[in-house]
Amino acid sequence: MDGALRYLETHRERFLTQLLAYLRIPSVSAQRDRHPDARRAAEFVRARLEEAGCAAGLFQGDGLPTVHGRCGEGAGRPTLLVYGHYDVQPPEPLELWTSPPFEPVVKEGEIRARGCADDKGPSLAMVFAAECWTKGAGGLPTNLRFIIEGEEESGGSVVQRYLEAHKETLAADALVIADTSGVAKGVPALVYGLRGILAAELLLTGPSRDLHSGGYGGTVANPATALGRLIGSLHDRRGTVAIEGFYGAVKPLEATERARLAKVPFVETAFLAETGSPSLFGEEGYTSTERETARPTCEINGLYGGYQGEGSKTIIPSRAGCKITCRLVPDQEPEAIGEALRLHMEKHLPPGVRMELRMGHGAPPVLTDPETRWAKLARGALEKAFGKPCALTRAGGSIPVVNLFQKLLGVQPLLIGTYAPGERAHSPNERYFVEDFYGAIRAGIHLFAGK
Amino acid sequence: MDGALRYLETHRERFLTQLLAYLRIPSVSAQRDRHPDARRAAEFVRARLEEAGCAAGLFQGDGLPTVHGRCGEGAGRPTLLVYGHYDVQPPEPLELWTSPPFEPVVKEGEIRARGCADDKGPSLAMVFAAECWTKGAGGLPTNLRFIIEGEEESGGSVVQRYLEAHKETLAADALVIADTSGVAKGVPALVYGLRGILAAELLLTGPSRDLHSGGYGGTVANPATALGRLIGSLHDRRGTVAIEGFYGAVKPLEATERARLAKVPFVETAFLAETGSPSLFGEEGYTSTERETARPTCEINGLYGGYQGEGSKTIIPSRAGCKITCRLVPDQEPEAIGEALRLHMEKHLPPGVRMELRMGHGAPPVLTDPETRWAKLARGALEKAFGKPCALTRAGGSIPVVNLFQKLLGVQPLLIGTYAPGERAHSPNERYFVEDFYGAIRAGIHLFAGK
Numbered sequence: 001m002d003g004a005l006r007y008l009e010t011h012r013e014r015f016l017t018q019l020l021a022y023l024r025i026p027s028v029s030a031q032r033d034r035h036p037d038a039r040r041a042a043e044f045v046r047a048r049l050e051e052a053g054c055a056a057g058l059f060q061g062d063g064l065p066t067v068h069g070r071c072g073e074g075a076g077r078p079t080l081l082v083y084g085h086y087d088v089q090p091p092e093p094l095e096l097w098t099s100p101p102f103e104p105v106v107k108e109g110e111i112r113a114r115g116c117a118d119d120k121g122p123s124l125a126m127v128f129a130a131e132c133w134t135k136g137a138g139g140l141p142t143n144l145r146f147i148i149e150g151e152e153e154s155g156g157s158v159v160q161r162y163l164e165a166h167k168e169t170l171a172a173d174a175l176v177i178a179d180t181s182g183v184a185k186g187v188p189a190l191v192y193g194l195r196g197i198l199a200a201e202l203l204l205t206g207p208s209r210d211l212h213s214g215g216y217g218g219t220v221a222n223p224a225t226a227l228g229r230l231i232g233s234l235h236d237r238r239g240t241v242a243i244e245g246f247y248g249a250v251k252p253l254e255a256t257e258r259a260r261l262a263k264v265p266f267v268e269t270a271f272l273a274e275t276g277s278p279s280l281f282g283e284e285g286y287t288s289t290e291r292e293t294a295r296p297t298c299e300i301n302g303l304y305g306g307y308q309g310e311g312s313k314t315i316i317p318s319r320a321g322c323k324i325t326c327r328l329v330p331d332q333e334p335e336a337i338g339e340a341l342r343l344h345m346e347k348h349l350p351p352g353v354r355m356e357l358r359m360g361h362g363a364p365p366v367l368t369d370p371e372t373r374w375a376k377l378a379r380g381a382l383e384k385a386f387g388k389p390c391a392l393t394r395a396g397g398s399i400p401v402v403n404l405f406q407k408l409l410g411v412q413p414l415l416i417g418t419y420a421p422g423e424r425a426h427s428p429n430e431r432y433f434v435e436d437f438y439g440a441i442r443a444g445i446h447l448f449a450g451k
Numbered sequence: 452m453d454g455a456l457r458y459l460e461t462h463r464e465r466f467l468t469q470l471l472a473y474l475r476i477p478s479v480s481a482q483r484d485r486h487p488d489a490r491r492a493a494e495f496v497r498a499r500l501e502e503a504g505c506a507a508g509l510f511q512g513d514g515l516p517t518v519h520g521r522c523g524e525g526a527g528r529p530t531l532l533v534y535g536h537y538d539v540q541p542p543e544p545l546e547l548w549t550s551p552p553f554e555p556v557v558k559e560g561e562i563r564a565r566g567c568a569d570d571k572g573p574s575l576a577m578v579f580a581a582e583c584w585t586k587g588a589g590g591l592p593t594n595l596r597f598i599i600e601g602e603e604e605s606g607g608s609v610v611q612r613y614l615e616a617h618k619e620t621l622a623a624d625a626l627v628i629a630d631t632s633g634v635a636k637g638v639p640a641l642v643y644g645l646r647g648i649l650a651a652e653l654l655l656t657g658p659s660r661d662l663h664s665g666g667y668g669g670t671v672a673n674p675a676t677a678l679g680r681l682i683g684s685l686h687d688r689r690g691t692v693a694i695e696g697f698y699g700a701v702k703p704l705e706a707t708e709r710a711r712l713a714k715v716p717f718v719e720t721a722f723l724a725e726t727g728s729p730s731l732f733g734e735e736g737y738t739s740t741e742r743e744t745a746r747p748t749c750e751i752n753g754l755y756g757g758y759q760g761e762g763s764k765t766i767i768p769s770r771a772g773c774k775i776t777c778r779l780v781p782d783q784e785p786e787a788i789g790e791a792l793r794l795h796m797e798k799h800l801p802p803g804v805r806m807e808l809r810m811g812h813g814a815p816p817v818l819t820d821p822e823t824r825w826a827k828l829a830r831g832a833l834e835k836a837f838g839k840p841c842a843l844t845r846a847g848g849s850i851p852v853v854n855l856f857q858k859l860l861g862v863q864p865l866l867i868g869t870y871a872p873g874e875r876a877h878s879p880n881e882r883y884f885v886e887d888f889y890g891a892i893r894a895g896i897h898l899f900a901g902k
Contacts (some may be wrong), residue, residue, distance in 0.1 A: 010623050073612040108546050154694075183851040195664075197765070199763040200566045206728050206729070207726045207728045208726065208728075209878070211725065211726060212848065212877065213748070213750045213776055213778065213850055214646060214648075214778060214846070214847045215743070215846070216726065217748040217778050218690075218733050218734065218742035218743050218748045218778070218847065219729075219731060219739045219742050219743045220731065220732050221690070221728070222732075222751055224682070224754050224773065225685070225751045225752065226684060226750070227754070228679045228681070228683045228751065228754070229679075229682070229686075230683075230687075231675070231676060231678075231679025231680070231683070232679045232680040232682070232683030232684070233683070234640025235676060238554075239672070271670075273660065276658045276659020276660065276806065277657050277659075277671040277803065278805055279671075279672075279802065279803050280803075281671050281802055282669050291669035291670050292666070292670045293580065295669055297664070297669045299664045299668050299676070300675035300757070301675070301680065301765060301767075302675065302756060302768060303679070303756050303759075304755055304756075305751075305754050306751070306752050306754065307753035307754030307774055308753050308754075308774075312752060312776060312812070313753065313774070314752060315752050315775050316752070317752065317753060319493070320495025320751075320754060323758055324665055324680075325668075325765050326667060327668050336509070342566070350688065351688075351730065352731075353729065354729055354730065360762070360763050361763070383681040385700060389690075394670065396665045396666050397665025404540075426663070427660075
């Protein structure tokens with residue numbers, strides 16, 4: 001252990017230099033003309049895995065390759081799977097960046113570049129942690145299997161093909177994912193729950209063409225008005241979802257859970273300043289942290305219909321629609337919630353319009369026990385790495401690949417939150433603190449000790 | 452009278468040929484690059500007025516000219532103002548036209564071209580009716596003042612300037628406007644009421660940027676959800692407007708009025724086939740004709756917010772808004788209804804979002820007495836011209852210029868509906884029956900008799 005930590009100290013500069021080189025590769029998976037760059041990023045990761053002493057390769061499929069690596073082979077030792085991704089979100093809108101997204105800048109301890117936090121920095125830190133063991137301490141005390149994919153930001157299936165094809169050789173004691181934030185600067189977290197998701201789109205149609213609102217207004221139902229009524233029926237005034245049966249499968253929050261989430265720092269003024277929202281809002285009887293992570297939602301992501309240009313146009317629109325995503329918590333199932341949504345829409349559909357409800361993607365929620373041996377090991381590793389108590393929290397988002405690992409390999413995910421929140425993932429001026437990078441490497445070193 | 456009618460019969464072909472020439476001029480006032488064409492159309496109208504024996508000219512202002520003409524000067528005779536417009540709606544979307552919009556086609560008695568019904572055909576018919584008198588019967592029995600403007604479809608103010616500058620010399624007994632439809636093919640109508648209008652735009656804002664619906668969902672109000680609730684509050688389930696005070700100034704429909712409107716033909720199956728709406732819908736206790744013409748409405752003309760593209764995007768939109776137009780009936784005033792709308796919005800605004808309500812244009816409703824001497828003359832003229840009883844109806848739309856004439860000149864409008872409904876004004880494949888053109892000329896001849 002000491003050797004691994006010393007190795008980190010003597011290679012700090014090179015690790016940072018290599019991260020910056022990695023950040024210079026514009027590996028945007030959603031943009032086809034960036035795919036040669038994405039493949040360069042895959043090769044870059046493979047080379048780092050090999051430097052770390054892993055047997056590494058690229059799994060090719062119908063899309064961008066999944067990089068895999070194995071090291072620390074030895075019988076009778078724990079095995080850890082490490083997941084990350086080398087692809088990044090598109091950098092647009094470019095004009096909002098204070099420096100070019102693929103020309104990383106380091107200033108006052110802060111790296112600014114697309115993908116620095118999501119997920120190049122944290123996932124590369126895991127590879128460097130392995131190197132610290134193999135080159136600084138004579139070898140790894142655990143078996144590691146790396147899976148660094150290239151389609152996390154664009155929804156490809158190559159990683160799924162890889163897992164299906166290799167599930168026998170991927171059996172592991174835990175799955176380490178460094179792709180979430182801690183709860184404050186320098187305060188790491190173990191994220192022991194994720195919300196699930198159900199996406200849907202609702203379309204209401206009335207007349208076969210836009211009608212003049214003078215000549216026809218009053219005689220036929222207006223799809224935009226009907227859409228408003230229907231959206232209005234989804235919640236009560238305080239934000240509680242009003243879909244019948246929506247909360248039926250929701251496990252009540254236990255006292256221990258609430259106590260845990262109550263410890264997650266939440267500063268209202270800072271939150272409002274960051275989001276620009278005029279006030280907090282949400283389900284009564286729950287804290288903001290609970291509302292954000294442990295309670296389900298039904299959000300309208302967008303709505304459309306009729307005339308949207310300047311000024312006015314006197315029409316009854318032919319159609320109006322909206323995008324919906326529900327975030328799910330245990331034990332809500334996407335299929336059952338989709339069915340409840342459909343029944344609700346059918347029941348509340350205003351007269352005079354036709355409805356079409358299309359279901360989109362779905363993923364069940366994830367909730368793991370933060371008190372298992374591996375969870376405790378991860379928490380201890382984070383505490384030692386950051387010198388602060390590790391927070392226990394749940395995240396409001398969904399990471400569908402976690403469901404995939406759980407389903408195919410039955411492995412417990414350890415979502416280690418190693419960077420400061422406010423990283424602006426998916427937004428301009430993505431940020432990553434250099435100290436969080438070294439913290440993540442230290443966390444990897446401690447975690448890979450396996451005890 | 453006989454001489455005028457005979458003149459029409461001997462000049463049928465030429466009148467049609469001239470209408471087609473007029474339709475070939477793409478006088479789209481809303482499109483600046485069409486303004487030279489619009490000016491050509493103004494010159495065309497001036498030439499026709501001169502051919503009819505009128506002293507004609509162009510009133511120039513800050514926009515497209517208003518064509519004016521005077522004929523039949525004589526003391527002690529009635530004076531009629533005739534209003535029309537030479538500009539037309541933009542023809543787009545061009546791909547939906549079965550023939551080019553400015554290359555008129557006559558097929559099976561039907562003219563197809565932009566502006567044929569709205570308003571080149573009917574207004575030119577009035578000019579030709581004057582010519583029939585001056586050239587076929589030795590002179591006009593009434594004094595006529597023509598005002599044919601060029602900004603009706605684009606909201607200019609030249610005609611207002613003209614009326615303000617000449618109101619002393621424009622005093623008249625009635626105002627003839629041939630710019631509305633009858634109630635069925637071959638069945639003309641006197642339109643004795645118009646609805647008023649109030650336009651507004653509502654914008655709700657929440658967070659200062661789109662937020663991730665995973666990381667933030669449940670903690671802040673969603674402007675799209677709030678917009679739905681607010682739209683849903685505008686009506687009850689049956690379509691009655693739920694804005695407090697909305698109906699306060701509405702005059703109850705009298706029995707005579709209801710009896711009149713009950714005579715307007717309305718065939719549900721034909722109406723549904725034409726509109727494509729799944730069913731009739733509207734305020735309980737009123738017929739479709741009453742809902743369309745004599746009852747006020749509050750329509751959502753368009754709505755927008757968040758992600759509208761393909762698939763889903765997991766955001767809480769920063770803002771959402773909608774366009775609203777209320778159609779007003781006597782004695783609703785646009786200002787008062789705007790105020791009621793604002794109070795309603797403020798009262799029902801869901802928590803956690805900011806509201807901005809911008810008022811747009813407004814016009815009061817128009818209701819005239821269909822039993823005055825001039826209204827009866829117009830009805831008689833229409834009956835003689837079309838050989839069918841003239842329907843009495845109100846129209847659901849708004850014609851702001853009528854308010855202007857009423858306010859500046861205090862003159863009774865006679866809205867003569869001379870063409871078959873379903874003319875597709877403002878839509879592709881605008882239609883006008885050749886027989887309705889001749890019917891309108893005959894109606895003008897009878898009306899200009901002044902008795």
